[in-house]
Amino acid sequence: MREEVKKDVLTVVYSALFLLFSIVVVLPYMVQFSTYMHERAHYTILKSYGVDAAISIDLLGTIPDFFNPKTEKLGVTRFSLDQYRQLDKVQRTKVNTAGIVSDLVVLSFAALYLALTNVYFFYKVRFTRDYDFVWILAVNWLLIMWVIALMQITIANITHEAGDVYMLVKYLAVP
Numbered sequence: 001m002r003e004e005v006k007k008d009v010l011t012v013v014y015s016a017l018f019l020l021f022s023i024v025v026v027l028p029y030m031v032q033f034s035t036y037m038h039e040r041a042h043y044t045i046l047k048s049y050g051v052d053a054a055i056s057i058d059l060l061g062t063i064p065d066f067f068n069p070k071t072e073k074l075g076v077t078r079f080s081l082d083q084y085r086q087l088d089k090v091q092r093t094k095v096n097t098a099g100i101v102s103d104l105v106v107l108s109f110a111a112l113y114l115a116l117t118n119v120y121f122f123y124k125v126r127f128t129r130d131y132d133f134v135w136i137l138a139v140n141w142l143l144i145m146w147v148i149a150l151m152q153i154t155i156a157n158i159t160h161e162a163g164d165v166y167m168l169v170k171y172l173a174v175p
């Protein structure tokens with residue numbers, strides 16, 4: 001095989017392996033991280049109101065759980081339902097929306113990074129004429145995958161019957 005062709009073939013193989021690895025291994029752990037932040041937000045508010053709570057996360061099960069359609073989350077906050085029901089409706093709203101707020105904060109940071117990277121990208125190409133940006137593209141790819149996954153999770157969390165919003169409404173009594 002000619003040297004240049006060999007180089008091109010290797011580039012394609014490495015790129016394909018990177019894409020596969022990023023989706024099968026890296027993405028699940030990125031989503032695991034945002035899930036932990038989400039659960040920690042619920043946990044912190046629950047604790048501040050004196051409700052017994054604990055975060056449960058299984059780092060060994062992250063990859064199989066991520067691809068299992070029956071697993072709804074990569075982590076969960078267990079808490080005393082009796083103590084939760086002692087809270088007033090404003091306190092319960094704070095507990096239930098804390099996770100969504102955490103997800104939106106993570107999304108905001110990812111968006112900010114992508115915006116700044118865009119400026120850096122422009123600078124690199126326009127002023128330094130440096131066209132080596134394979135790492136910028138690799139990190140952007142991972143972040144964009146993460147943003148898409150997190151937006152889908154947030155939509156599900158707001159619209160699903162077992163999500164945070166429906167759980168809040170479910171326990172509120174209507175006069």
Ligand SMILES: [Zn+2]
Nearest residue numbers: 038042099164
């Ligand atoms: Zn939640």
